[in-house]
Amino acid sequence: MEPIRTLRSRTAVLPVSDVDTDQIIPARFLTTTTREGLGKHLFADWRYGPDGALRADFALNHPQAAGCAILVAGNNFGCGSSREHAPWALTDYGFRAVVSTQIADIFRSNSLKNGLVPVIVDPATHRWLLEHPGVEVSIDLETTTLRHPAGEARFPLEPFARYCLMNGVDELGFLLGREAEIAAYEGRAGIR
Amino acid sequence: MSATARTLFEKVWRAHEVAAETADTPAVLYIDLHLIHEVTSPQAFTVLRQRALKVRRPHLTFATMDHSTPTRTEQVFGGAPIAIEAAARQVRELEVNCAAFGVELLDLRHDRRGIVHIIGPELGLTQPGKTVVCGDSHTSTHGALGALAFGIGTTEVGHVLATQCLLQRKPRTFAINVTGKLPAGVGAKDLILSIIGRIGVGGGTGHVIEYRGDTIRALDMDGRMTVCNMSIEAGARAGMIAPDETTFAYLAGRPRAPQGEDWERVLEGWRALPSDPGARFDREIDIDVSRLEPMVTYGTHPGMVLPIGGAIPERPDDPVFAKSLAYMGFSPGQPIKEHPVNVVFIGSCTNGRLSDLRLAASILRGRKVASGVQMLVVPGSQQVKREAEAEGLDRVFLEAGAEWRESGCSMCLGMNGDLVAKGHYAVSTSNRNFEGRQGVGARTLLASPLTAAACAVRGRVTDPRELM
Numbered sequence: 001m002e003p004i005r006t007l008r009s010r011t012a013v014l015p016v017s018d019v020d021t022d023q024i025i026p027a028r029f030l031t032t033t034t035r036e037g038l039g040k041h042l043f044a045d046w047r048y049g050p051d052g053a054l055r056a057d058f059a060l061n062h063p064q065a066a067g068c069a070i071l072v073a074g075n076n077f078g079c080g081s082s083r084e085h086a087p088w089a090l091t092d093y094g095f096r097a098v099v100s101t102q103i104a105d106i107f108r109s110n111s112l113k114n115g116l117v118p119v120i121v122d123p124a125t126h127r128w129l130l131e132h133p134g135v136e137v138s139i140d141l142e143t144t145t146l147r148h149p150a151g152e153a154r155f156p157l158e159p160f161a162r163y164c165l166m167n168g169v170d171e172l173g174f175l176l177g178r179e180a181e182i183a184a185y186e187g188r189a190g191i192r
Numbered sequence: 193m194s195a196t197a198r199t200l201f202e203k204v205w206r207a208h209e210v211a212a213e214t215a216d217t218p219a220v221l222y223i224d225l226h227l228i229h230e231v232t233s234p235q236a237f238t239v240l241r242q243r244a245l246k247v248r249r250p251h252l253t254f255a256t257m258d259h260s261t262p263t264r265t266e267q268v269f270g271g272a273p274i275a276i277e278a279a280a281r282q283v284r285e286l287e288v289n290c291a292a293f294g295v296e297l298l299d300l301r302h303d304r305r306g307i308v309h310i311i312g313p314e315l316g317l318t319q320p321g322k323t324v325v326c327g328d329s330h331t332s333t334h335g336a337l338g339a340l341a342f343g344i345g346t347t348e349v350g351h352v353l354a355t356q357c358l359l360q361r362k363p364r365t366f367a368i369n370v371t372g373k374l375p376a377g378v379g380a381k382d383l384i385l386s387i388i389g390r391i392g393v394g395g396g397t398g399h400v401i402e403y404r405g406d407t408i409r410a411l412d413m414d415g416r417m418t419v420c421n422m423s424i425e426a427g428a429r430a431g432m433i434a435p436d437e438t439t440f441a442y443l444a445g446r447p448r449a450p451q452g453e454d455w456e457r458v459l460e461g462w463r464a465l466p467s468d469p470g471a472r473f474d475r476e477i478d479i480d481v482s483r484l485e486p487m488v489t490y491g492t493h494p495g496m497v498l499p500i501g502g503a504i505p506e507r508p509d510d511p512v513f514a515k516s517l518a519y520m521g522f523s524p525g526q527p528i529k530e531h532p533v534n535v536v537f538i539g540s541c542t543n544g545r546l547s548d549l550r551l552a553a554s555i556l557r558g559r560k561v562a563s564g565v566q567m568l569v570v571p572g573s574q575q576v577k578r579e580a581e582a583e584g585l586d587r588v589f590l591e592a593g594a595e596w597r598e599s600g601c602s603m604c605l606g607m608n609g610d611l612v613a614k615g616h617y618a619v620s621t622s623n624r625n626f627e628g629r630q631g632v633g634a635r636t637l638l639a640s641p642l643t644a645a646a647c648a649v650r651g652r653v654t655d656p657r658e659l660m
């Protein structure tokens with residue numbers, strides 16, 4: 001995984017709360033056996049009309065949302081299904097961070113493993129960002145700070161996840177390195 | 193209060209710490225049972241291949257196919273089972289992966305196949321005090337037996353395959369104390385829907401819920417599984433219920449449960465699992481269900497729920513709420529009862545067990561599904577199907593005009609082509625009423641098996657107590 005230290009981008013704003021992973025990528029696209037190429041299905045039922053054409057009234061289809069790497073969404077983003085296809089679709093589309101006031105547990109965990117930074121901000125910062133789509137925002141992992149034109153906000157990030165993101169470390173390698181402890185546990189528990 | 197009083201969750205967590213968490217690193221948690229299915233495992237096996245890794249403990253890993261499998265008997269047992277090519281490929285890949293890595297698989301025609309969260313407990317694989325994971329959010333179901341069970345993503349599926357461990361921060365605990373006798377016609381599904389309505393779809397985020405109190409103790413195992421199943425719909429990491437005599441009686445004699453002397457030995461450990469008196473939870477709420485009514489959802493997430501006699505709420509200044517109602521074709525202030533229904537689905541890991549089918553059949557016996565309504569009854573497993581047939585429930589459904597299918601997830605998420613048409617209203621015993629969940633433009637009303645069956649008979653949203 002590419003190390004991430006700072007992200008700088010304009011924001012795309014999706015002012016919808018409780019966005020579930022069925023919206024991020026509908027179930028009919030889950031028959032894939034790879035991780036690649038899911039960006040075209042991102043928000044498929046919101047993004048495309050019945051004829052398959054892009055819907056002009058969907059926030060991400062606005063010209064100013066093009067090329068944005070930071071998605072600001074309503075409260076409680078990523079609830080529902082555990083499908084990792086959700087962060088795969090978001091990153092393949094080009095997003096590197098999602099900003100909300102609350103991010104569902106499994107989605108947050110999946111995001112961290114795919115270089116998508118989950119940024120949980122206070123309600124006032126969140127409101128300001130929702131009201132100002134397209135502003136230039138920076139997300140600094142060193143200081144866990146989000147800076148926007150009218151101020152800044154700290155955000156929580158689990159220290160180990162932050163370390164992995166900043167150093168491009170993958171957790172599997174870390175777990176494999178704990179072999180001696182795992183074997184000792186299995187010995188105590190009588191697992192062979 | 194004793195300083196060492198521990199919750200059920202803490203006991204299971206501690207017993208599985210390969211390494212405790214520190215300020216810098218999460219805990220390394222050992223996993224006793226890893227369930228896998230066709231949709232969320234292929235990319236994990238790819239990682240094992242890329243890194244030349246083995247499955248560390250194949251005998252702690254167990255596979256089934258359920259999400260994209262067909263439910264029509266002639267498809268399952270006929271020549272070319274899966275019509276959707278990509279789904280067929282995914283199922284084949286699971287077969288190949290399980291064979292290559294030595295993982296036991298209940299394949300399409302196996303007589304114990306079923307939805308992953310139905311067969312874990314049914315086979316006795318899920319046991320009190322175990323850690324259980326699966327690349328599926330409704331893994332919370334297994335907590336009904338006193339296991340710590342939670343859904344994980346595909347990268348983590350790879351971690352567990354390779355190391356039998358996960359890196360986890362310790363979640364917080366949340367006690368929901370439920371008291372009072374459930375009124376007639378009101379059951380476990382109504383109970384959990386009302387809890388989600390109260391705490392909200394993000395209300396359990398970061399927490400493991402323990403359901404406690406005399407109402408929970410009085411539920412049978414099927415009902416407890418319905419409750420724990422939907423913990424994720426409140427955003428919780430997991431739901432748990434302390435094991436008791438009901439749990440032990442359920443597990444005794446199941447094919448993968450310990451037998452003989454082993455059974456006596458494990459039982460002793462299981463009896464020590466319930467939360468100690470005075471154990472502290474990070475959060476606690478009390479709920480009295482003695483006046484609870486049948487519940488039904490009206491919106492596009494499970495927290496948008498009301499008693500069946502109620503009216504759609506009015507929230508004039510909430511555009512997200514308005515958008516949700518527009519999708520559903522409902523207006524603020526409108527009563528939900530008597531609204532026409534097109535489809536009724538009985539099944540899923542929430543309500544696809546034998547007692548759910550019995551409840552639905554109790555309403556349908558001697559009655560007909562209303563004309564123009566499609567009713568699909570999909571048992572949660574092949575075992576549930578056989579047991580239902582032994583009791584003649586299949587006859588009740590077929591004579592009423594419902595369809596009786598082979599087991600699988602089916603219309604819960606429509607991956608196998610069992611879909612609700614655009615704009616149609618489905619009363620469903622499943623767990624998610626998200627936009628498009630049951631088909632593009634489909635409108636889902638979540639309800640109990642009793643309510644769903646009553647809706648099928650009348651062709652309208654109906655209080656099941658009117659037909660009891």
Ligand code: SF4
Pocket residue numbers: 258259307308309328330540541542600601604605622623
């Ligand atoms: S029945 Fe529905 S919720 Fe349960 S595992 Fe299958 S798709 Fe998921």
